[in-house]
Amino acid sequence: MKLRIFFLLLFLSPIIKAQVIQEGLVAYYPFSGNADDVIGVNEGTVYGASLATDRFGNQNNAYYFDGQNDWIEIPDNDLLDFAANQDFTIIIWANIASVQNDMRGNNHELIGKWNAFRSQQYPYAIRITNETASSPNRLATWRFDSDYCGNGPYTFSACEFKRDFWHQFVFRKAGEELTIFQDGVIVGTFTDNTSLNCNTENNHPIYIGKREFDMRMFTGFMDDIAFYNRALSNEEIKTTVTAQEWDPKYGTTNFVEYLIPQQIEPAKIDSVNNTIEIKVNCEADITNVIPEFNTNNAVVKLDGIVQVSGSSSIDLSFPQIYTVETFTEHGCNEENWTVSVVKTFPSEEEIKAQTKFTSFYIPGQIGNSEIDSVNQIINILVPCNFDKSNIIAEFGLANEHAKATINNVVQISGETSNDFTNKIYYDVIFKDCGTTSWEVNLLEEEITTAEIENYKSFFDFDILGKTKSVNIDSENHQIDVVVYCDIDLTNLTPYFEVFEGVKVYLDDVIQESGVNSNNYTKTRYYKLEEPTKCIIQEWSVDITNYELTDTEITNKTSVIDFYIEDQIGETSINTQEKEINVIVPCNFKLDLVNADFELSEGASGYVYEEKLLSGISEISYESPVKFQVFGEKGCVSTEWTINVEKEVVNPSEVLTPDNRKYFVPNVFTPNNDGFNEFFEIGEYLQGSELTIVNNKGKIVYQSDEYYNTFDGEGLHNGIYYYVIRSKCFEKEIDGYVVIAFKNSGK
Incomplete structure (x- = not known):
């Protein structure tokens, strides 16, 4: 087998692209017009993917996958089914589209040998994550030694890749170390803990651009996929990136250029302090700005969201902090940049000149408005009975770009109405560059003294039948009424006389002479109002009871x-x-x-x-x-x-025989002849205590208050003895009295 492989390598070497290292190469797919394996017989079958231009500009030398129903399938082969203890290297060139069409998950399959069942082991799966993943836009690799052993080493690249740009991704196993590369730079390492007891081999085909069951479809381009049965060195991997003078465009974390449409001079880019300062005119709207910038291929983020030059909008009304992430020949790097906007403002004099009222008019005013541009005050004379509650003002401003507001509400001349009952304040704003506050006063026409004199007085004020005096002080608007001392002040009905047409109010209740009754135990305040002349006066009325000398x-x-x-x-x-x-x-x-x-x-x-x-x-x-x-x-x-x-009495002075008032008889004759019938003592002794006894000392009569009523009844003729205890003095009066009845029958 080794001889066969060596022969094929020698025979096919002229058509192998220059970046491919031949030692250990077991399959190679240059996608030069098809998906054939130019090393062996593991030909790929294309499903929907279309030939495209490669990274060097060669047509029909790469494949495009639409992320919907495009993939390439390579049949199972032991050469590509790496065991748990076998070193390998897999190289893929890919250009990831900025938009992935299949968003049924948070990652997309570049290449994998797995049936998508959790229970089955697999030797490799190389994926990229999308923006929904917790680590978006990253290269990710997996291995798994079955559900029984449960070992599934995986890792994510340390930094994000740039979309719509060709990258080389490498997955390497060297002993127990698994390493992933991006553009020849290590971006992740992890330990391979898969076990020989379970192994990682399977009989499933290799899918390029999807996972089993048409899942996790990939959108973008792929080219030059190579499988090695050994671990390529770091230097070897580096040479595969730069072959044919390919520039991976390693970036820096610097902004080279930053432009917004509103700026009035080039941005100040400070690469030492990582700041960008932009100067704009004061009226510039910078709440929704689309900047154009250049960072030499670095990824720019704002609040974790990738920013695209000339497309992404930003609110620059306050300083914003960008995160610039880049992939250098030394690995991943990121730095923060602060972008702030400085607005230029005109001088105070220029603002005042542009925020002047040139005219101000309200219907019904008297004469012209007085516009004081130095103190920003407008005074308008109106009739004294003018209704100020709902006025539509007409005004002109010095600059067509200025606007007038009241309480942040824009005012339109001849349309906006306001309540001018109290002084009102306009804010005149010039292009959001400066504001001047104006005070507007509606001043009522003053009434002459002569007019007031004609209408001001109470002519009379009287409480009919109860008034002792009335004083009407027209100068001080005071009435003093004195009523008789017995008059109840809590309910009095006054009669009064005022000028014709004048209305009289008390506590805002209209008063009629001889009709309304009120309580006058305290000072009452009347209001006289003459509507047509706007004359309103307050009078005090005091009604008091007359106090005698x-x-x-x-x-x-x-x-x-x-x-x-x-x-x-x-x-x-x-x-x-x-x-x-x-x-x-x-x-x-x-x-x-x-x-x-x-x-x-x-x-x-x-x-x-x-x-x-x-x-x-x-x-x-x-x-x-x-x-x-x-x-x-x-x-x-x-x-x-x-x-x-x-009367105080001295007994020695009053008890004399000739003093009849203290007389005590020595005889009386109760014989029914009408004369001397009773024991009659003097009038000043009457009421005294009287005791009469017989010659044996027996009491025959006694009275605590004696008033000449004793007639001797029940007694006989004879001598009796008396004791008188007078209330006029302490001395007792004693003596005898003879009772002589008729014919001495008693």
Whole structure:
């Protein structure tokens, strides 16, 4: 067999492409017009794949696979069925399309000898991952020694490949080390742990461009597939890449060029600090920019997504960080680059010049608008009763590229309406390069003093039948009303007079003279409004009860006279101290006394909140009495003190024979003749305690308060002895009295 292989190599060497190393080569498919094996007899059968131009520009020297139903099948052969302990090298040239048509999985088969069942072992499977994989755009290789042993060594390349570009991919086994190469550079190594107990050989054909069951179809080009039954050295693999002066276009991580349509000068590319600075005009929209850039074949990513020059868009309104990944002759490399945009702005004076209002007009204004371009203020004079709530302004701006906004809402002259009740602020923006804020005021026409004087006053304000005085202060817009002291201020109905057409409001409620009642216990504020003249005035109204002077109070609450029957002497009335002093006999009963009195006209007197009626009401004067005198209408009152005191008596002075008030008889004749029928003592002794005994000392009569009622009933003629204990003094009066009945019958 070795002799046969050597003979074939010698015979076919002229048609083998220059990069193929012949030692150990067991199958080679240059795809030069067909899928034949130019080394042996393992001819490939083409299913749908079409001949295409190879990496050198030679037509019909490669195959294109559409990713839908194209593949090449090579029959099973022991030479291509590498055992678990057999070294091998597989070389594939591939150009991976940027779009893979079969997206039923996250990888696509370049070449594999597997029936797609997990239980079956296989010697090799070479795949590429797509963008849905966790490690996208990578070369991936597998081996498997069956489900029984369960050893399936696999690896992914350390860096991404560039799509739409020819790459050489190599899968090599050297002892227990498995290595994958991309363009002659090691991009992954791993240990082969497949076991001889299970082995990796099978009898399945080799598929190029798909997996069994038409799965994981590949989209792109393939060429120059070679199988070796030995492990090629690193140097040998390197020579297969650069043969025929093929340039693998190893890249760098530098941006060589970066352009966006809006820039106004070349970008500043700083390869030391990995920064790109682009200068644009201030009005440039850089939120959706499609840049063109050159990185010498490096892969550029933004947030993990591959960027395509002249196709991928980016928002440069804030600094963006690119990741630049490249494949060099030393392996994979990546660096971050920061791209930022600097906007150029005009000066403040230029901004003001471009953001001026040249005109401003609202329908109904008086005269022309005053436009102050220095302070950015517009003042507009309007009638005093002008409705400012829904106004459409017409205005002009200094630059056609400027726009006016209110609260970020663009204003259109003659179309946009706003509420101008309060001052309003416009922001005038020039090409997003600068903004000037303008204040717009609608000033109401001022009313002349003469007009105000004609309309301003209350002519009259009265509480009919209750008003004592009214003062209308037109200058200070104040009304002071004094009503009688007894008037309740909580519910008064005023009568007033104002100029014709003037409306009167209280708490925003319209008032009508003689109709509306209100509470005036506090100051009330009226509003006078004359609609056509825009005159609105506020008036304060204070209504108070009349307060009497001390003299008036005295005159209205005086006690003119006070008299108690049987009193001694004249009543003493002290107007200054508000005291009334009355002297009564020493035996006078003070518990229920009826007094006659006279008060000021219209006044009334009260004791303990009970009205006291002259000559009728009976009250106790045993202690000083507080007598409340209310003046007419009950507005004012004065408290008087009534003192009723008993006469102080000296017994030695009053107990004389000729003092009839203290007289005690020594005889009385109860004989029914109508004369001297009772034991009658003097009036000042009446009410005293009386005890009468016979000559044996036996009490025959006794009274705690004696009032001349003893007629000797039940007794006989004779001498009896009495003891009088007077309430006027402490001394007892004693003596005898003879009772002489008729005919001495008793």
